Amino acid sequence: MGFYIVQTLTGLSDASSLFLVACGLSLIFGVSRIVNMAHGSFYMVGAYLAYFFIDKLPQGPFHFWIGILLSALAVGLIGMIVEVFLLRRLYHAPELFILFATFGIVLIIQDLSRWLFGAEDILGQQAPGLSSSINIMGSYIPQYDIALIIIAPLILLGLWLLLTKTRWGILVRAATEDREMTDALGVNQTWLFTSVFFLGSFLAGLGGAVQLPKGGADLLMDLNIIATAFVIVVVGGMGSIPGAYLAAVIIGELNAFGILVFPQSTLVLMFLVMAVVLIIRPYGLLGKEEAPEHDNAPAPESIIRPASRRLKTAGAVFLAVILALPAVANTFQLVLITEIALFALACMSLYFIMGPGGMVSFGHAAYFGGGAYFAALMVHYLHTPMELTLFLAPLLTGCLALIIGWFCVQLSGVYLAMLTLAFAQICWSIVFQWGAVTGGDDGLLSIWPSAWASNKIIFYYLAMTLCIGGILILRHFIFTPFGYTLRACRDSALRVDSIGINLKRHQWFAFSIAGIFAGLAGGLYVFLKGSIFPDEMAISRSFDFLFMVLLGGVNSLFGPIAGSAAFTWLHDTISRINLWQLILGSIFIVLVVAFPQGIAGSIGSRLNKYFRDPA
Amino acid sequence: MTSNVLEVRQLAKSFGGVKAVSNVSFDLARGQLLAMIGPNGAGKSTCFNLINGQLRPDHGTITILGKKANGLKPRDVWKLGVGRTFQIAASFGSMTVLENVQMARLSYHRQTTSLFKSVPRLNRDHAMELLRLVGIEDQYNRACGVLAYGDVKRVELAVALANDPKLLLMDEPTAGMGPAERQEMMALTSSIIETRNIGVLFTEHDMDVVFGRSDRIIVLNRGELVAEGTPDEVRNNRRVQEIYLGEEPV
Numbered sequence: 010m011g012f013y014i015v016q017t018l019t020g021l022s023d024a025s026s027l028f029l030v031a032c033g034l035s036l037i038f039g040v041s042r043i044v045n046m047a048h049g050s051f052y053m054v055g056a057y058l059a060y061f062f063i064d065k066l067p068q069g070p071f072h073f074w075i076g077i078l079l080s081a082l083a084v085g086l087i088g089m090i091v092e093v094f095l096l097r098r099l100y101h102a103p104e105l106f107i108l109f110a111t112f113g114i115v116l117i118i119q120d121l122s123r124w125l126f127g128a129e130d131i132l133g134q135q136a137p138g139l140s141s142s143i144n145i146m147g148s149y150i151p152q153y154d155i156a157l158i159i160i161a162p163l164i165l166l167g168l169w170l171l172l173t174k175t176r177w178g179i180l181v182r183a184a185t186e187d188r189e190m191t192d193a194l195g196v197n198q199t200w201l202f203t204s205v206f207f208l209g210s211f212l213a214g215l216g217g218a219v220q221l222p223k224g225g226a227d228l229l230m231d232l233n234i235i236a237t238a239f240v241i242v243v244v245g246g247m248g249s250i251p252g253a254y255l256a257a258v259i260i261g262e263l264n265a266f267g268i269l270v271f272p273q274s275t276l277v278l279m280f281l282v283m284a285v286v287l288i289i290r291p292y293g294l295l296g297k298e299e300a301p302e303h304d305n306a307p308a309p310e311s312i313i314r315p316a317s318r319r320l321k322t323a324g325a326v327f328l329a330v331i332l333a334l335p336a337v338a339n340t341f342q343l344v345l346i347t348e349i350a351l352f353a354l355a356c357m358s359l360y361f362i363m364g365p366g367g368m369v370s371f372g373h374a375a376y377f378g379g380g381a382y383f384a385a386l387m388v389h390y391l392h393t394p395m396e397l398t399l400f401l402a403p404l405l406t407g408c409l410a411l412i413i414g415w416f417c418v419q420l421s422g423v424y425l426a427m428l429t430l431a432f433a434q435i436c437w438s439i440v441f442q443w444g445a446v447t448g449g450d451d452g453l454l455s456i457w458p459s460a461w462a463s464n465k466i467i468f469y470y471l472a473m474t475l476c477i478g479g480i481l482i483l484r485h486f487i488f489t490p491f492g493y494t495l496r497a498c499r500d501s502a503l504r505v506d507s508i509g510i511n512l513k514r515h516q517w518f519a520f521s522i523a524g525i526f527a528g529l530a531g532g533l534y535v536f537l538k539g540s541i542f543p544d545e546m547a548i549s550r551s552f553d554f555l556f557m558v559l560l561g562g563v564n565s566l567f568g569p570i571a572g573s574a575a576f577t578w579l580h581d582t583i584s585r586i587n588l589w590q591l592i593l594g595s596i597f598i599v600l601v602v603a604f605p606q607g608i609a610g611s612i613g614s615r616l617n618k619y620f621r622d623p624a
Numbered sequence: 625m626t627s628n629v630l631e632v633r634q635l636a637k638s639f640g641g642v643k644a645v646s647n648v649s650f651d652l653a654r655g656q657l658l659a660m661i662g663p664n665g666a667g668k669s670t671c672f673n674l675i676n677g678q679l680r681p682d683h684g685t686i687t688i689l690g691k692k693a694n695g696l697k698p699r700d701v702w703k704l705g706v707g708r709t710f711q712i713a714a715s716f717g718s719m720t721v722l723e724n725v726q727m728a729r730l731s732y733h734r735q736t737t738s739l740f741k742s743v744p745r746l747n748r749d750h751a752m753e754l755l756r757l758v759g760i761e762d763q764y765n766r767a768c769g770v771l772a773y774g775d776v777k778r779v780e781l782a783v784a785l786a787n788d789p790k791l792l793l794m795d796e797p798t799a800g801m802g803p804a805e806r807q808e809m810m811a812l813t814s815s816i817i818e819t820r821n822i823g824v825l826f827t828e829h830d831m832d833v834v835f836g837r838s839d840r841i842i843v844l845n846r847g848e849l850v851a852e853g854t855p856d857e858v859r860n861n862r863r864v865q866e867i868y869l870g871e872e873p874v
Contacts, residue, residue, distance in 0.1 A: 494736040504714040508728045509702040
């Protein structure tokens with residue numbers, strides 16, 4: 010009995026810091042509509058700074074809590090600086106670009122933290138005066154956990170008072186409900202955004218700081234928590250602070266008890282809960298249906314035309330170059346070009362749901378990595394030949410996308426994107442944590458092509474055939490009735506519904522098609538590299554794909570190819586440098602600030618003009 | 625088999641205790657243009673959205689072409705043979721005018737999941753014919769997103785006609801149009817009703833259009849049906865005059 014009580018209390022105390030992070034994220038999103046990827050980084054920095062401050066300040070309970078508070082304030086300040094110097098310039102840029110800027114911050118903070126605090130995991134200090142345990146019917150619970158359990162409801166109460174009883178809180182709620190109207194009523198949005206960013210970041214920092222004595226600090230905290238925070242926000246209902254608390258408690262308890270039932274991956278249970286909640290209440294437990302934004306639909310993509318003569322000629326020349334390359338390129342270059350082709354195929358599949366489908370996926374690595382792992386596992390355990398593997402892996406990935414997609418299409422816009430990220434993170438954690446089957450962090454090794462294709466040049470031709478074939482098939486799909494229907498769903502949900510089309514079903518179908526082709530790319534990747542590691546499924550890989558697509562331009566059908574070539578080359582060049590994540594993050598930010606309307610946009614439209622048939 | 629394409633009986637819908645529509649009943653026969661009017665907040669939009677499936681009624685029945693349509697989703701209402709145009713035109717901005725209509729035909733032929741054919745040639749002739757009918761065939765190759773608003777409304781009408789509907793629901797078909805354009809649009813609608821023998825239910829704020837064009841008018845006020853009849857009957861109705869007193873003379 011005592012054991013269950015203690016387990017329940019542990020879950021509640023875990024919920025506290027989850028709640029702090031999630032409600033900060035929710036507040037910021039509510040007012041500014043920014044999905045702040047760096048929110049998890051703020052949480053991580055909170056933990057590191059708390060360690061630093063507590064270490065430097067004198068001992069004692071008073072100074073301990075002062076240290077916690079100082080670190081939260083410092084993180085709030087960091088958030089404010091980010092808002093004032095970076096995000097404020099970007100409020101008129103497309104949402105995805107802002108997201109990229111925040112992901113750039115994730116990379117920069119990641120490398121800076123490694124540099125400042127070291128790569129070693131840090132064990133948090135004990136809280137003075139709360140370092141012993143309480144005996145509950147024979148089981149023990151740390152006093153500090155009890156303190157955490159008390160903190161969260163206090164913060165919840167404080168936030169509630171702040172939001173309902175102060176003028177500032179009323180403005181925040183008004184802006185969350187209708188940003189344009191608040192603006193039209195003459196509210197100073199600049200100041201409001203900055204203050205909300207401060208509060209949100211403060212809460213993230215506080216969340217990181219208070220969990221330090223329990224969980225310490227490490228460099229994986231940022232992306233681990235952001236996925237959980239997304240799940241909490243989606244489950245609790247976007248913009249609902251009590252909802253965030255409720256969801257945090259559910260997830261906290263789930264982790265506390267889930268570990269007893271299914272120690273491999275408690276994230277799987279989290280997925281199940283999220284699934285159930287979304288089926289019953291698509292807008293979260295305490296969320297309301299999103300009020301439609303004012304008519305600021307994104308500029309419609311231009312109409313598509315079949316390939317012109319010029320484009321076909323250019324394609325033929327391109328193909329000839331690909332065919333002739335092995336004659337001049339060395340093995341290393343061939344492998345790099347094969348890699349580019351694989352990424353181009355994965356990007357094309359992402360583009361398929363993002364461009365014509367209008368559904369942004371933050372978790373496309375789930376399918377790329379999924380295909381790779383399906384292939385690797387089949388070869389490793391069943392010794393399937395390469396040919397069969399390359400046939401089955403995409404199909405299995407398609408099934409995975411079918412499952413994930415079903416949930417994702419229940420939502421739309423940013424909510425959908427968050428869900429894709431959460432699912433990808435769940436897939437990653439299964440692969441990462443289930444070491445007995447997947448090899449965990451050590452990956453799966455020695456997976457090579459069949460004998461006939463083991464020659465690098467032959468494998469190059471094989472991969473090129475499949476990738477170019479896949480890309481052309483996906484391009485063909487865009488011109489079929491299904492592709493048109495997908496675009497119709499993106500352009501006007503209202504109109505689609507009124508001409509008898511089931512929007513969700515088509516979007517769902519699109520998800521699985523994208524999954525199949527990303528899975529093919531992933532399968533090929535395993536045979537190219539001979540091994541697979543969980544990194545190929547990680548969030549950063551998903552963002553690589555997104556970045557490639559954006560780099561090439563969402564508006565052109567061949568953008569994904571150009572984007573993946575540019576990105577793979579860039580990555581290959583800088584990844585040998587120390588602190589390369591910092592450089593990559595800075596490049597993200599510079600590109601977004603310099604070209605807020607799209608990087609390839611201007612070049613792309615010029616090219617489009619050239620390749621159009623004369624009217 | 626009655627000649628009514630739409631029969632509404634005792635329709636009611638409340639939003640959190642506020643009765644938006646209560647006890648509304650009316651019929652619409654083939655070949656008729658029926659206007660639904662009333663001051664702001666009278667329940668026109670609610671009534672409209674109950675019929676087209678956007679909202680579920682609390683009470684009452686809606687019968688479309690002899691089939692019960694209560695609580696059907698909009699896409700299923702469409703399958704009964706209903707076309708819709710919106711107050712704020714909804715079209716596919718990234719497609720050409722022709723493709724917009726082709727899209728509706730694709731849905732009609734249940735081809736939307738096909739991954740083999742290529743769209744540009746599918747249903748082209750039929751779609752062109754519809755564009756000729758609404759008078760914008762010369763713009764067939766332009767993107768819908770760049771059309772003048774009045775033309776988008778015409779495209780919408782062509783799209784709404786693509787499933788050969790027997791009932792057309794038009795929510796403020798002339799909103800955002802100039803006076804001449806309004807009359808053109810309604811003349812077009814009248815001729816379509818005649819040639820295709822369909823019933824049209826529309827809401828409208830412009831009283832010239834309503835009294836000049838419709839065969840019958842129903843008047844809503846505070847969620848209730850207060851008058852029904854020919855334009856002349858409605859014009860001379862005391863209650864209608866009271867409701868509209870102070871507004872433009874009718």
